[in-house]
Amino acid sequence: MKTVNNKRPIRVGVIGVGRGSGFASGATDLVGMKLVALCDTWKDKLREAGKKFGVATYTDYDKFLEHDMDAVVLANYCHQHAPFAVKALDAGFHVMSECAACHTMAEGVALARAVERSKRIYMFAENYPYSAYNQEMRRLYLAGRVGKFVYGEGEYVHPDPADVTMARSCGYNHWRNWLPWGVYYCTHAIAPVMFITDTIPVSVSAFVVPHDFDDPEQTETVRRTDIAGALMLKMDNGAIVKALQGSLRGHGNFVRIHGNCGLMENCRTGDKSFLRVWREPWEKNPGEPVEQIYMPDFPTHHGLAMKTGHSGGDFFTNFHFAEAIRSGRQPYLDVYRGLAMSMCGIQGWRSALAGSAPMEIPDFRKEAVRKKYENDVFSPDPSRPGHVSSSILGEIKPSKKALAFSRAVWRKQGYKGK
Numbered sequence: 001m002k003t004v005n006n007k008r009p010i011r012v013g014v015i016g017v018g019r020g021s022g023f024a025s026g027a028t029d030l031v032g033m034k035l036v037a038l039c040d041t042w043k044d045k046l047r048e049a050g051k052k053f054g055v056a057t058y059t060d061y062d063k064f065l066e067h068d069m070d071a072v073v074l075a076n077y078c079h080q081h082a083p084f085a086v087k088a089l090d091a092g093f094h095v096m097s098e099c100a101a102c103h104t105m106a107e108g109v110a111l112a113r114a115v116e117r118s119k120r121i122y123m124f125a126e127n128y129p130y131s132a133y134n135q136e137m138r139r140l141y142l143a144g145r146v147g148k149f150v151y152g153e154g155e156y157v158h159p160d161p162a163d164v165t166m167a168r169s170c171g172y173n174h175w176r177n178w179l180p181w182g183v184y185y186c187t188h189a190i191a192p193v194m195f196i197t198d199t200i201p202v203s204v205s206a207f208v209v210p211h212d213f214d215d216p217e218q219t220e221t222v223r224r225t226d227i228a229g230a231l232m233l234k235m236d237n238g239a240i241v242k243a244l245q246g247s248l249r250g251h252g253n254f255v256r257i258h259g260n261c262g263l264m265e266n267c268r269t270g271d272k273s274f275l276r277v278w279r280e281p282w283e284k285n286p287g288e289p290v291e292q293i294y295m296p297d298f299p300t301h302h303g304l305a306m307k308t309g310h311s312g313g314d315f316f317t318n319f320h321f322a323e324a325i326r327s328g329r330q331p332y333l334d335v336y337r338g339l340a341m342s343m344c345g346i347q348g349w350r351s352a353l354a355g356s357a358p359m360e361i362p363d364f365r366k367e368a369v370r371k372k373y374e375n376d377v378f379s380p381d382p383s384r385p386g387h388v389s390s391s392i393l394g395e396i397k398p399s400k401k402a403l404a405f406s407r408a409v410w411r412k413q414g415y416k417g418k
């Protein structure tokens with residue numbers, strides 16, 4: 001078992017050099033971390049990243065886990081994190097995992113058990129809660145500024161031109177080409193609401209905007225999924241949340257929190273990182289404006305965060321992971337919160353295929369509850385036996401033209417597969 005010496009930096013290895021490069025750059029003295037190894041199966045990209053960061057490189061995950069280090073950051077494929085996390089935890093490493101935490105309910109069970117068994121730190125690397133306006137909303141919420149949480153919205157809407165979409169999804173069976181992402185890729189929308197209000201989803205009903213045969217992002221690419229999904233969640237305090245994600249036009253991340261005596265949301269026009277707080281005239285304190293619109297600082301560590309990229313938001317995932325390792329206490333975004341928001345995608349897809357019927361989000365803190373799901377391998381992953389459809393319309397077959405276009409884009413990226 002690895003023990004961390006509080007006097008020296010936490011030695012970190014990162015798997016996946018795409019998004020993972022952000023974690024690699026962030027593993028610095030500012031958070032008390034040091035990058036020591038990288039792993040990726042894409043040799044050219046790995047070589048480039050190894051040169052840039054000047055650390056050891058591995059194409060084999062098992063060999064990578066033999067490197068002398070304390071912690072592993074998982075930025076490999078979205079649908080493969082859980083088994084990689086279990087392996088790293090069992091080898092004695094602390095783990096921070098990109099979204100999603102698990103791709104099936106059975107993997108969620110295995111992950112919760114592995115964290116408990118290993119007694120290592122596990123952090124779910126959701127960065128969206130840590131933007132300045134979301135952290136400010138948490139601060140205001142905990143101070144009682146808008147009262148009890150009753151309704152919320154989270155949005156992650158991200159359309160792209162066809163060539164950009166394909167450049168990010170090299171290979172016919174790359175997860176971005178088959179994962180019903182309007183439902184499964186839901187943690188960016190849900191995590192901020194959970195974080196601000198300290199609530200957890202207990203059930204989900206999913207509504208899907210189907211594949212659009214007139215939309216070039218769909219017809220010119222090999223995406224076999226639907227346009228978008230709206231998840232309606234019931235939270236453990238009775239509040240209702242709408243989580244919207246997908247390729248709808250109108251790019252943006254938005255969070256809206258209705259309390260029973262006020263509203264907070266980031267602005268939809270102009271600079272979207274401005275925060276709007278509204279209190280009804282008859283409920284506000286004397287002298288308090290009905291509406292306030294301002295650009296908040298990070299409530300904590302503002303100076304440190306502003307020294308890093310992505311307006312500071314990415315700083316906080318590395319920071320809280322390092323803090324958790326040093327203190328020996330699981331972070332706020334622990335395995336159970338990571339699993340709860342990831343399961344909204346899995347159970348959401350189940351709901352979408354069952355006419356939007358509500359599905360439970362089980363509490364994986366409890367072994368008796370986990371038992372029911374330990375063999376539940378429901379998945380649309382085309383490489384898994386018995387997989388379900390990736391679209392509510394059934395199988396979508398890309399045209400020959402779309403396939404040729406996609407392959408040309410992949411070749412430009414240096415991708416040699418099919």
Ligand SMILES: NC(=O)c1ccc[n+]([C@@H]2O[C@H](COP(=O)([O-])OP(=O)(O)OC[C@H]3O[C@@H](n4cnc5c(N)ncnc54)[C@H](O)[C@@H]3O)[C@@H](O)[C@H]2O)c1
Binds near residue numbers: 019020042
């Ligand atoms: N939080 C955010 O803002 C954010 C942004 C982008 C991506 N992500 C997440 O980050 C993860 C990575 O996304 P990405 O954009 O880099 O694209 P990606 O999923 O294509 O990249 C994954 C990388 O992991 C490598 N990889 C896959 N399997 C491997 C294995 N068995 N061994 C070694 N390397 C392996 C691939 O070669 C690739 O370079 C995904 O889970 C995605 O959901 C999060």
